[in-house]
Amino acid sequence: MKFRRSERLIDMTHYLLERPRELVPLTFFAERYSSAKSSISEDLAIIKETFEERGVGTLQTVPGAAGGVKFLVKISDSHAKHYIKELCELIATPDRLLPGGYLYLADILGNPSIVETAGKIIASAYASAKIDVVMTVATKGIPLAYAVATQLNVPVVIVRRDSKVTEGPTVSINYVSGSAKRIQTMLLSKRSLAEGSKVLIVDDFMKAGGTVVGMVSLLEEFNASVAGIAVLVESEKIEERLVDEYISLVQLADVDVREKRIKVKEGNYFNRNGMEE
């Protein structure tokens, strides 16, 4: 009997972690383990407590006949602070500097564990929000977008800069890139986004915000709305930021190409308020 509870706890932990924001009826677990609902409730209480203590997330119980339990990711602020501090140090290495003041970040964006944690932290800010889909633009934002979408249990749509035969009919817009002031095109497969969708825009890097503004106009063509904007890194203060409301994990404070010095600080993630329900 003791073993049964152990087995249940392990399997439920795995099951719930794999399905964030998905409502799992208590009867599902009761049948899965041939256990009484009261035992399942006790198990869930222990899991909830442990998740909260460890800064992993929480369980939300929905009462009633159509009720059940769902896991919401909720990385604790102390965990997030620690992670962001490490990320800042990683980004501040001088050998990332490329000609033109660009930063080489492919190793960071190519590390699934770093990207997944970033995704969990961003998703924590939207865990209770109404989000139908995560949108990003090819290529570098894709991994982060999936990491966020996984935790929000929603699909990802990918905006492209060039048309591909495998996309079917597309809707395209022109936009002005904020920093280079060049006219560019972006397009999205027509059938990839339903009308009225609430969309969380995710990208790896934001400079003036031209690309994000482009995605916002693209959403208008789909009668979809922006539910949030989140980026991993925002560039140092620039004169004219085209986007007001967004969250960032990291902010470049000062990039000095001549002195080969990169100053990096925490983004605005912890200053957000009123974003959660």
Place this chain on the structure above:
Amino acid sequence: MKFRRSERLIDMTHYLLERPRELVPLTFFAERYSSAKSSISEDLAIIKETFEERGVGTLQTVPGAAGGVKFLVKISDSHAKHYIKELCELIATPDRLLPGGYLYLADILGNPSIVETAGKIIASAYASAKIDVVMTVATKGIPLAYAVATQLNVPVVIVRRDSKVTEGPTVSINYVSGSAKRIQTMLLSKRSLAEGSKVLIVDDFMKAGGTVVGMVSLLEEFNASVAGIAVLVESEKIEERLVDEYISLVQLADVDVREKRIKVKEGNYFNRNGMEE
């Protein structure tokens, strides 16, 4: 005391699942929970048994002073068969057919849960193999590549068809696309791949295999070697497949544009042998 074991089991399950193939010393857990190593060993035995029973994976114990335990993903064949069958049905919907016989798969590739399961199944085939890095080509293979790399605990490198300033110096090659017989270019950032790396190539779709062959030649330029090739979908039998050894989850058996019919069957995943250590 009963609660302590419960809490340990939940937290260890979470901790291990988040870090596949990472060796965690028993002393780490012993200190984390202020528990005796013998209790930790008992916990791990229960977790291992539950993971194996549920077809999730296994725990591997490495004895000795530098020893510990690691989680290896190992989706059971029955789970994998079930998943692949569902995927086949999903792909066989006639409204995916695009002009030219192309298939719209963006909704499938945009579903994090589908992609993650595919990644776990592919990673199960390589869980014990020596893999240093997963390589894919932008754009559509990226989510699957991350899903596999997450489970193998290795970085992802992304080959591009165009050069980007944020990549730094690149190495490029020309290759012949197998189906269209066109000369194309692909390139990889020079600092993204270390010499001698053992590389698992992952892509969403393989037709004749020209792109994969291109990636293989690119690896030669880096003195890196191919540790495996895995694709989600391979196209129907074509005269001249350029690649011999690969695994696929799904195979298109027959795409009839005029009749609007797509026949899909299981790929060669279950026929593989001798691939694992």
